[in-house]
Amino acid sequence: MPHAPSAPVLCSFSNSDELVESLAQFIIKSQKESIQKRNKFTIAVSGGSLPKQLNGLIGKPGVKWDKWQVFYADERIVPLDHEDSNHGLCDTHLWSKVPVPKENIHTIDPALIEAAAADPPDEDALEEIADSYEQQLIREFANKDSARFPIFDLILLGVGPDGHTCSLFPGHPLLSEESRWVAYITDSPKPPPKRLTLTFPVINHAARVAFVASGANKADTLHTVLDKPEEGLPASRVRPITPGQVYWFVDDAAAAKVEYPKTPFKL
Numbered sequence: 001m002p003h004a005p006s007a008p009v010l011c012s013f014s015n016s017d018e019l020v021e022s023l024a025q026f027i028i029k030s031q032k033e034s035i036q037k038r039n040k041f042t043i044a045v046s047g048g049s050l051p052k053q054l055n056g057l058i059g060k061p062g063v064k065w066d067k068w069q070v071f072y073a074d075e076r077i078v079p080l081d082h083e084d085s086n087h088g089l090c091d092t093h094l095w096s097k098v099p100v101p102k103e104n105i106h107t108i109d110p111a112l113i114e115a116a117a118a119d120p121p122d123e124d125a126l127e128e129i130a131d132s133y134e135q136q137l138i139r140e141f142a143n144k145d146s147a148r149f150p151i152f153d154l155i156l157l158g159v160g161p162d163g164h165t166c167s168l169f170p171g172h173p174l175l176s177e178e179s180r181w182v183a184y185i186t187d188s189p190k191p192p193p194k195r196l197t198l199t200f201p202v203i204n205h206a207a208r209v210a211f212v213a214s215g216a217n218k219a220d221t222l223h224t225v226l227d228k229p230e231e232g233l234p235a236s237r238v239r240p241i242t243p244g245q246v247y248w249f250v251d252d253a254a255a256a257k258v259e260y261p262k263t264p265f266k267l
């Protein structure tokens with residue numbers, strides 16, 4: 001029987017340098033623990049403003065890049081070098097600046113992108129690209145135990161102004177997905193419309209999930225997500241089952257309207 005999820009841990013920082021540095025330390029600590037247990041570190045990352053905020057990892061001696069296995073928490077269905085690609089964004093801000101082996105970065109299958117990106121949407125091609133990404137996850141995770149869902153060591157997420165996270169948008173039928181690991185959408189309100197996303201069961205089986213949010217334009221959203229979880233915004237539904245834990249790394253501007261208690265950051 002899974003236990004009830006534990007309460008989110010909210011850490012707020014007075015400026016972006018502190019946030020970026022603390023986030024880097026947190027990731028490195030998660031990485032160390034995971035390597036000690038299983039000799040690898042499985043991580044999923046999102047797009048948006050997040051990749052830039054990972055630059056505290058660049059040049060840090062504690063990062064064992066060759067042990068990282070990287071997946072995307074969500075990805076836009078566009079060529080990998082397109083300006084909208086989350087992989088492209090991560091490559092620009094991080095992967096191109098650190099010695100992470102290319103084969104450890106699991107992108108959507110480039111051979112399937114053109115058909116899946118077609119207009120009008122081709123449901124078979126979209127199914128195929130989602131299945132192929134799920135297969136990559138199965139290859140990485142499935143033989144561990146008989147777990148029904150992968151257990152990521154860490155998933156890094158952002159939150160949109162409407163409370164979406166990954167490509168899980170308010171009111172979307174995917175919010176109640178219970179069995180798929182990876183799903184596609186063709187109607188993302190945030191462009192581009194066609195995307196792949198990890199589903200809630202995957203996110204909520206992770207050992208750790210960390211949201212990263214900064215700026216005054218996130219203040220209302222964070223207030224609703226953290227103080228009014230009963231409203232059920234997608235970001236409020238991120239509650240990993242115990243012993244999993246969700247963290248919020250935010251700056252004071254983003255946390256300005258939040259009543260939820262803050263925890264001083266410590267490793």
Ligand SMILES: O=C(O)[C@H](O)[C@@H](O)[C@H](O)[C@H](O)COP(=O)(O)O
Nearest residue numbers: 046047048049158159160165166
């Ligand atoms: O591909 C995407 O669009 C993202 O993964 C998305 O879920 C993002 O994390 C949020 O929209 C927050 O984006 P910002 O950090 O840019 O506000």
